[in-house]
Amino acid sequence: MEQIIVNGLFLGASYALIALGLTLIFSLMNVLNFAHGQMYVIGGFITYTVVAQFHLPFVVGLICSAVALAALGAFVERFLFAPVIRRSKREESTMLLAAGIAFFLDAVTLLVFGEKQRGIPKLVPGVFNWDFRIVMPYDRILIGVLAVALIVAFILFMRQSRTGRAMRALAQDRMAAELMGVDVARYSMIGFALGAMLAGLVGGLLVSIVGVNLGMGGPTSIKAFLMIMIGGAGVISGAIAGGFLLGMLESVGLSLLAAYGDITYLVIFASLMIFLAFRPQGLMGKPWG
Amino acid sequence: MIRALSVAAFLLALYIGVPGLIALTGRWDFYYTLTSVALLSIGSAGVWLTFYIGRINIGQGAYALAGGYVAAILITKAGINFWATLPLAGLFCAGLAVLIGLPILRLRGVYFSMVTLVLTEVARLSALALPITNGARGITSIPLPGEVSVFGLTLIPDFARLENPKLAFYLMAVTLMCLAYLVLWRLTRSRLGHLFRSLQQNEDLAASIGVNIALLRVLAYAISSFMGGIAGAGFVVISQSIYPSSFQVADSVNFMLNCFLGGLGFVFGPMLGTLVLYFGWSLLFAAAKYQMLIYSTLLIAAMLVVPNGLLSLPAMLRGKGGK
Numbered sequence: 001m002e003q004i005i006v007n008g009l010f011l012g013a014s015y016a017l018i019a020l021g022l023t024l025i026f027s028l029m030n031v032l033n034f035a036h037g038q039m040y041v042i043g044g045f046i047t048y049t050v051v052a053q054f055h056l057p058f059v060v061g062l063i064c065s066a067v068a069l070a071a072l073g074a075f076v077e078r079f080l081f082a083p084v085i086r087r088s089k090r091e092e093s094t095m096l097l098a099a100g101i102a103f104f105l106d107a108v109t110l111l112v113f114g115e116k117q118r119g120i121p122k123l124v125p126g127v128f129n130w131d132f133r134i135v136m137p138y139d140r141i142l143i144g145v146l147a148v149a150l151i152v153a154f155i156l157f158m159r160q161s162r163t164g165r166a167m168r169a170l171a172q173d174r175m176a177a178e179l180m181g182v183d184v185a186r187y188s189m190i191g192f193a194l195g196a197m198l199a200g201l202v203g204g205l206l207v208s209i210v211g212v213n214l215g216m217g218g219p220t221s222i223k224a225f226l227m228i229m230i231g232g233a234g235v236i237s238g239a240i241a242g243g244f245l246l247g248m249l250e251s252v253g254l255s256l257l258a259a260y261g262d263i264t265y266l267v268i269f270a271s272l273m274i275f276l277a278f279r280p281q282g283l284m285g286k287p288w289g
Numbered sequence: 290m291i292r293a294l295s296v297a298a299f300l301l302a303l304y305i306g307v308p309g310l311i312a313l314t315g316r317w318d319f320y321y322t323l324t325s326v327a328l329l330s331i332g333s334a335g336v337w338l339t340f341y342i343g344r345i346n347i348g349q350g351a352y353a354l355a356g357g358y359v360a361a362i363l364i365t366k367a368g369i370n371f372w373a374t375l376p377l378a379g380l381f382c383a384g385l386a387v388l389i390g391l392p393i394l395r396l397r398g399v400y401f402s403m404v405t406l407v408l409t410e411v412a413r414l415s416a417l418a419l420p421i422t423n424g425a426r427g428i429t430s431i432p433l434p435g436e437v438s439v440f441g442l443t444l445i446p447d448f449a450r451l452e453n454p455k456l457a458f459y460l461m462a463v464t465l466m467c468l469a470y471l472v473l474w475r476l477t478r479s480r481l482g483h484l485f486r487s488l489q490q491n492e493d494l495a496a497s498i499g500v501n502i503a504l505l506r507v508l509a510y511a512i513s514s515f516m517g518g519i520a521g522a523g524f525v526v527i528s529q530s531i532y533p534s535s536f537q538v539a540d541s542v543n544f545m546l547n548c549f550l551g552g553l554g555f556v557f558g559p560m561l562g563t564l565v566l567y568f569g570w571s572l573l574f575a576a577a578k579y580q581m582l583i584y585s586t587l588l589i590a591a592m593l594v595v596p597n598g599l600l601s602l603p604a605m606l607r608g609k610g611g612k
Binding site: 026030032034080083084087088092093095096097099100101103104106107108110111218219222225226228229233262263265266269272273274276277280281 | 345391392393396398399402403406407408411415417539546550579581584585586589592593597
């Protein structure tokens with residue numbers, strides 16, 4: 001049992017980071033970033049390239065992933081999403097754009113990094129073993145701690161910094177924020193860059209544990225959608241709650257339902273439907289207004 | 290008058306023009322492509338209807354898969370004629386849509402889209418896990434559609450005994466497509482269409498003046514899923530097989546993209562969108578490994594140039610000329 005909880009916490013910490021990026025982008029621009037999973041994959045491949053091919057330290061790889069993805073996010077917002085939002089009659093048009101970008105990033109990843117499964121050597125050798133009740137490799141513990149640290153840093157940044165405050169204002173009421181003199185275009189771009197950067201960072205962190213391959217993008221996006229539906233879209237606490245909950249459910253489901261075949265996600269989805277029937281806005285989400 | 294003529298010209302091209310051209314050029318492979326386009330555009334028509342009530346449906350793949358499996362199981366296990374399973378597949382999907390739709394249609398905007406997207410993935414997982422679907426091996430060697438006759442008079446011949454089943458499949462798919470769009474077109478011009486539009490504009494306002502929004506949105510979703518089921522069942526019988534991977538998340542997204550590309554404000558938008566996207570993808574096959582790159586670049590470009598769909602192009606050009 002202890003083992004299941006620890007596994008769930010580890011999964012949850014990395015899931016929550018992915019969900020945070022997605023929910024940030026959603027709250028600022030009302031855009032559902034289909035390409036979030038693809039950004040995660042690209043982040044993973046960049047860290048792999050830096051660490052395994054250029055033989056640089058893991059931290060350098062992480063920084064490269066973060067910077068590259070932030071630049072990508074800023075570019076995508078400025079030159080693709082902003083013009084389409086301005087010109088389209090229906091705001092849903094951004095979905096076509098987001099899906100197009102997801103396909104595009106998949107294609108670029110295939111051409112640049114190939115279709116093989118990639119991974120990097122273990123960061124720390126050894127396995128933590130507490131009386132065979134909890135068995136956890138040290139590198140997983142390290143990554144889990146790093147993920148939690150990043151979540152805390154992100155929350156502090158959103159609460160304390162001027163940029164974070166501007167973005168929270170923007171998420172609350174775009175028009176009011178604009179009237180109060182917040183540079184909406186600038187902070188939308190920063191927010192998108194930050195969201196993409198988080199996706200890339202998680203990709204970089206997890207490449208040392210689960211590796212990375214081309215096909216991971218779509219399923220990762222779907223998991224991220226699940227998390228923010230559980231927690232409530234556009235709410236930071238909701239993304240964290242959703243991430244940890246999904247991680248825990250997956251961990252429990254995999255060990256309890258293993259006898260019945262691969263039905264964990266089926267059960268999770270069925271429960272989600274029932275849950276949403278009672279609480280359509282998720283755990284922490286605001287009711288429609 | 291002009292409308293009647295253009296409809297007649299369209300039908301003439303579909304039923305006589307295309308088969309004639311194919312016979313002349315000998316490109317028999319086009320039949321399969323065009324049959325696929327016709328069937329997929331039925332699914333897209335369903336997605337368009339959910340757009341019409343203001344919802345973004347990225348779950349059509351789930352219903353296409355469900356419809357396909359219903360048809361496949363009824364044909365192979367119960368020995369029912371394909372022509373009888375076709376409406377049954379549609380009805381099964383419509384019933385499923387009512388069950389699933391009642392809770393999830395309370396969600397709005399992006400929330401609804403996310404649930405429907407997850408639904409596609411869940412459909413694939415169910416197909417893998419349920420005992421009746423035969424798991425990852427799928428259901429294969431499904432027989433061709435049998436004969437339909439009334440009092441000894443053959444209405445639809447047995448496809449297995451036909452000289453050219455490809456043409457027969459093409460005619461079947463095109464007929465189904467015409468029926469689906471006729472229903473859609475009639476629907477948008479009816480009282481029900483007005484009510485659906487009121488949901489698209491403002492659900493709360495519609496509810497406040499006595500429109501039963503809960504009933505209407507489930508109805509629209511059920512019709513939409515019915516079309517998805519028909520498309521799936523049609524696909525099963527032309528490919529004579531179905532696997533859990535026959536309709537995936539990418540297919541659901543494509544159904545949605547078809548509608549966007551054609552134009553959400555036009556009934557025939559999804560048909561054009563399906564044709565352009567499917568043919569575009571096939572034509573780019575020559576580009577080999579750059580196929581996906583070019584395709585997605587074109588999609589993004591289309592979004593930047595014509596954000597309201599291809600059919601909005603004439604109005605856009607006229608608008609520019611007038612200024």
